[in-house]
Amino acid sequence: MVGTLAPRRDIPSATVSRLPVYLRALHEFATRDVTRVSSEELAAQAGVRPTQLRKDLSHLGSHGVRGVGYDVGRLTAELTNALGLNRSWPVAVVGMGNLGRALAAYSGFATEGFHVEALFDHDPSVIGDLVGRHRIASMGELTDVVARLGIAIGVIATPANSAQDVADALVGAGVRAILNFAPVALALPEGVACRSVDLATELHVLAFLRQPERVGADVGRGQ
Amino acid sequence: MVGTLAPRRDIPSATVSRLPVYLRALHEFATRDVTRVSSEELAAQAGVRPTQLRKDLSHLGSHGVRGVGYDVGRLTAELTNALGLNRSWPVAVVGMGNLGRALAAYSGFATEGFHVEALFDHDPSVIGDLVGRHRIASMGELTDVVARLGIAIGVIATPANSAQDVADALVGAGVRAILNFAPVALALPEGVACRSVDLATELHVLAFLRQPERVGADVGRGQ
DNA sequence: GAATGTGAACTCCTTCACAGCA
DNA sequence: TGCTGTGAAGGAGTTCACATTC
Structure with missing residues (x-):
């Protein structure tokens, strides 16, 4: 059993x-003081249904008050903490x-x-x-720079054919979280977190949804 | 029963x-002649499991040969057709x-x-x-230009606070497919397809996955 | 009274196991 | 024999209904 504390x-x-x-929805309410x-208001701002919101939040524990709603400041702190956003995340x-x-x-x-x-x-x-403020470094410098700056997240914005090499270099240098924009499936060791954003695929899916036969469809990671 | 033809x-x-x-995986094989x-090879290239690939393709009908595999050219044509990629999709x-x-x-x-x-x-x-090749037009020209060029897909790359207005303008001009990069939930009428890409959210999820307590986790739209 | 928190039902997706066919 | 295609099982995510608490 791993951590009753958490x-x-x-x-x-x-x-x-x-x-x-x-x-982000909470920040929006905070800027309006x-x-x-309520879960209804927050869900509307976030673009989900109230029951979905409440079920999601229930996984973090009870932080609302029945009959009343959620305290914006407190829930913000709770989510910030849950997501690990109260530290710095250096990105390359x-x-x-x-x-x-x-x-x-x-x-x-x-x-954040x-x-x-x-x-x-x-x-x-x-x-x-x-x-911007930074000098473009060579790939040869990657290992040193990553170690020196404590880079936590690597963003891959190369063509598909070099993405795997880049991923290997990042992982070799100690990076364990990758955001990949190259249109290719990366092979990564266990324990390395990866999210892929595939811009061409998004267009393809839209094309599918907009074909004559399926007018009216409204599928996907929509809205 | 609706359409035995389709x-x-x-x-x-x-x-x-x-x-x-x-x-895309098929294109990769095609360039290598x-x-x-086999479903195993294609699935490996695509980063999914063979059974997933076969189940997915089964929704398009049977286009493989048992004991043999899939014909790259034929399956490419089949997918291109299914996705509606044998026409032009003007984007704004x-x-x-x-x-x-x-x-x-x-x-x-x-x-494509x-x-x-x-x-x-x-x-x-x-x-x-x-x-590039294009002149930046004003928002006032949007309706005319969209109609004249037959724009099919609108890409929203504005700040969050103007995204809804832009979406309304696009929909009003006849655009029925939107790719949204603004970090906000858009309210859209029925029949308008929308996909949202949220770059900050992707980083947040990576931060969550990389918190000390959950080293080893490998969740999400990964690889 | 009002709105949260949650077991249970339901829907959707994935994986398994194997039948079917070249 | 080898690999596809698919019904059935299993798992994940969402929605419902309502008990619970302020």
Whole structure:
């Protein structure tokens, strides 16, 4: 038995991927100086149903008050803690094409302790260039830089054919969380967390949904 | 009973979101001049299990040969057809910040009939600027341009607070498929297909998976 | 009275085991 | 014999209904 201390065991992965959405919805209420919300209000802001929200939150323990609702500040703290967002998460981006440069500068990445701290590319003609505050480093420097800066998350924004090599280099350097934008299935050792974002696939799915035969369909990770 | 002619009814949405991955895996084999693959080989390339692949393909009808495998060319044609990729899909990108510009130029978007044909932004200081081959148009031009170019898919790459207005404008102009990068839940009428890509959420989930208590976990849309 | 928390039902997806066919 | 195709079993996620608590 591993940890009676941790009240956060076995959270379903579907729930985990909605927690950040709830956190953002809470921030929205906080900026409006709302201090208390019902599951109905919070769910509407997050784009889910109230029962879904309550079931999800129940996995973190009871933090609402029956007949009243949730305290915005308290629930925010609870979610922040559950997601591990009360520390810093240094990020490295590998691949300085259009997408990689945009990600390096993307303001949505610079929230909640995530900070892009290192940039890498394979192409000698761009190494040394500045993107935002950072110099593009060579792949040869990756191991040292990752260790020195304590990089926790590696973002792969290379073409498909170099993504596996990059993943291997990141894992070899000690990175154990990867966000992959290359359209390829990465082979990774046990214990390395990976999320893939596949932009072309999203378009393909939309194309399918919009075919004449299936007008009216509304499937997928929609809204 | 609805349509014995169409062999493509009621494909589970989980299957639909894997079909593009299979198609890409098939392209990979085709470039190596492989003409026949087993479900095991194709599944390995796609990063799924063989039984999953076979079950998914079974929703499209039987296109393999027992004891032999699948014909790469034939299955490619079948998937291309099922996904509706044998036509052109004009795309518009709204929001010309870092991410929008990268998406406008992203080569992964320029595959299989998807072509970025129009760019829009709200900010007068960038309207008229060229990004790639295209001039940034104003939001006021959106309705006309969408109609004239027959835009089928709208990509929203604006900040969260303008995303709903943009979505309304796109839908009002006749767009019925939206790819949303803004971190907000869009309210859309029935019949409008939407997929959301939330970059900050992906980082949050990775942070959760990498917390000390849950080393070893390997959840999510991983690999 | 009002809104949360949760067992149970239900739906959807994945995996298994094997029948069916070249 | 070898590999596909698929009914059935198993597992995961969502929704319902309602007991519970302030």
